[in-house]
Amino acid sequence: GAVVSQHPSRVICKSGTSVKIECRSLDFQATTMFWYRQFPKQSLMLMATSNEGSKATYEQGVEKDKFLINHASLTLSTLTVTSAHPEDSSFYICSASSVGPGFGPQHFGDGTRLSIL
């Protein structure tokens, strides 16, 4: 079945570091990918919609200069957390849906746990 892969699965780094997270659709093409953030024991909150070849659409309250999104191909979107601080520590999850006739539901990656010291 369709698989979405995220890398890395876990990151621990110092405050002020920029961190890049990759989201890949392994066996299908995705014009749209979504980035979510999940704090412990809470729900997934949509951060932004990543569109291949164009600028991402950010949800209200999400700083676009803080969370840089690039969707350079139909199988890869990246989220860069710039100058990360402890309050950015969270579980970041991406999702993607395939395009074309008979497209399927969204498939989620297994997330990236980001810990900022």
Next chain:
Amino acid sequence: GENVEQHPSTLSVQEGDSAVIKCTYSDSASNYFPWYKQELGKGPQLIIDIRSNVGEKKDQRIAVTLNKTAKHFSLHITETQPEDSAVYFCAVSMNRDDKIIFGKGTRLHILP
């Protein structure tokens, strides 16, 4: 914007009994209602979904019902097993490839 309410937040069920989780939504234009199961440290997995032109859908021990007039939908798990223990999220979207708004989740414990 869309608002999704989910109840209960925690549910303990004896193994073999049924579990029911309920959700309501606010935007009558929503058309797609997936349910996700999330295990510790992993991303959510789709377990069943339903579109607004269908009132009920079943897949083995899992079923979903939708009342579009009342704007609520429910997940039913029958003959619960220990591996059903997880956090379950209801979600709402305009279409299968559109952004998804999640409920707050239900932590389901299956008691031996």
